[in-house]
Amino acid sequence: MRNKIIYILLIIFFIFVFVIFYRGLNNSNLYTPNTEKKIIPEFRTETFDKKKILNSKDIFNQNKFYLLNIWASWCVPCKDEHTLLMDLSKSGKIEIIGLNYKDNLNNAKKFINDLGNPYSLILLDRDGTKAIEWGAFGIPETFLIYENKIITRYIGPLSSKLIDEIKNYIE
């Protein structure tokens, strides 16, 4: 009788472990923090043309949707999402702001000249510290902002599916 109970318990235990590990297989390896609505961080940074230093409060202050896109010319996935950003900027309903991450200025200019400029404003992040302020992991990374709050974030390159999601938010 006792043996039987142990036997059954053992089987239940193994099934339990199997189910947990099996479910774990589907989980993504990439850690993403809870994307609760957060207020945008405060920082000061140079603009791309080096003409002025801007405060973050003066950038996202209007009553509309903003998209902050962290990019660099050395980042290959950024090139893929660039055409999507170009399309999105043509819709005119959203302001796309670029954050140029640890880039060579000349290369960045060439990137913009070759592929077009979807950004209404480009900010500079020379040492990567501003991206940390945003809680970014790497590039590309995109934040959707409304009324000084981060509504959602996309780690990695945007796809046309995600662009549709953004369009849904705007409308």
Add this chain to the structure above:
Amino acid sequence: MKFINFFFAILIIFTFNLSKADEIKIQNKITKNLRCLICQGQSVYDSDSEFAISLKLVIKNKINDGFTEDQIYKYLTNKYGEWILYDPQFNKSTYLLWFLPILVFLFGGVIILKKLINIKK
């Protein structure tokens, strides 16, 4: 007089070095306790990824601004969540993690004690 000046110059240089050394020490201590989020299985201290390099710089700046170790941890968990810390802080979602080893230890102790008492009998 010249000698005294010389002496003070040396003293200042040495104290400056010491305070700098302390800063580096605390910076290393903090970065060793931070998980590099994009290079799994490595601490920020060990990693040379862009993310880790920037994070080291941020921590250095924070130390220069007079932030304490706890304040820096708080700042980073605010941005990246508890996961960035190797040493999780004590709160209501981690108390089991902290107490379980003690509980298991006590439980084991009770079992051993019972067996010993049985043997004596």
